[in-house]
Amino acid sequence: MAHLDVRAIDSDVYLPSIISLAQELEEVEHHRALADHRWIDLTNGNTHSLTSLMALDLDTQVVAGILTRNVTSKGVEFELAVRPSYPYEVVVDTLLGTALADSAIRETPRVSLWIPNPSQERDRLYQSLGFHPDREVLQMRRPLPYEEYRPSPELAIRQFEPGIDEVSWLSVNNRAFEWHPDQGDWDMATLLERESEPWFDPAGFFVVGDHDRIQGFCWTKVHHDAHPKVGEIYVIAVDPDAAGRGLGRALLAEGMHYLGDVRGLPSIMLYVERTNHGAQALYRRFGFTLDHCDRRYVLDPSALARAER
Known part of the structure; x- marks a missing residue:
């Protein structure tokens, strides 16, 4: 069992390990590790708008997972990326447990979490942690x-x-x-x-x-x-x-x-909101088909209240 320690990403020392995490995840699960704007913030060290945590394997100094935290007037939005060679549930529990223990989270109007291409198993995991799905973005592709x-x-x-x-x-x-x-x-x-x-x-x-x-x-x-x-x-x-x-x-x-x-x-992709039916119809006329969806989950306030106790 890996010995994981949660730390803030406050320097570029672990950036090579984070990039390798992203590459491994894309190779195995065939999607980007993080949304484009979050990845740009992370690699540019834009810490005034984005706070990121990592789960560090103390034995190997490998980053097992990262959790970005984007704070806006609408609330806090998390996004997770877990290295495929590590147990998903363990890394998620470690990162989310630390993030939700932050007292500042209790002052925000909404806590949400983005999960790319969620499986039924992962959907059950997040719902068991008090999150419910509320938004989906589709990735569509076609050959060129x-x-x-x-x-x-x-x-x-x-x-x-x-x-x-x-x-x-x-x-x-x-x-x-x-x-x-x-x-x-x-x-x-x-x-x-x-x-x-x-x-x-x-x-x-x-x-x-x-x-x-x-x-x-x-x-x-x-x-x-x-x-x-x-x-x-x-x-x-x-x-x-x-x-x-x-x-x-x-x-x-x-x-x-x-x-x-x-x-x-050889190929092309795009992202579109599931609710944007007009755009989806246009893309289908041009030969695009659904590849996968990214789903946003919102934390039930009662679940946060239970965690505080």
Whole structure:
């Protein structure tokens, strides 16, 4: 039995072990260890917005699991990643037990937890700990190339220009995603942080509209660390005032053409809320099928009260 000690991730000493955890988890379970924005915060050491704990094997100095804690005005949101070679329940109990013992948790309006591709066994585990499911995000995939691609003669689709298009892009993004809990409140700092990431490439960031008024966009991403590499429709949206003109279809086709024909990638993925039926229908028309879901669980306040006693 491993001797686990829970510690804050407050330096980059254990970052190689954390990265290897993420790689092992993706190879075994075929999904990313953490949501994109949390992984960026973790690897950038953005500790003012994100606090992370790790379960460290004292015998081997290997990180057996990590738990991120993102604190917002809506509450505390956890996300777990457990190294596949360690007992899942033990690592979860160790990390969650420490996190929920924090007195600050009792002051938050909501405690939630994201679990990628939950099995029935893991669903029962979290419900036994007092969590109940309340939100799901679907990952959809399809092979490339997209052989039905035809350039749109009606639309002038161009590439995003860093240093020029940020203000206009933020306006259309926040309008289009006003309803979305993660994407609808981006600010300039958030966008510039994404632009500073190694994977950012404006050649795969397509927009419709001039610099003062972007009407729609399709932002793609290449996962260079996946084997084989995979493309992603990272974010796609159309200004609500420009809906119904086929912009979304044209931009999606452009992104798929870029990732398949220009970059030569064999497959593509995207994420969509389970409740966004219109977007799912569009993606299915383009050949995407469900790969897996990520589920959010919310802690029952009575369970937290029992833990305090």
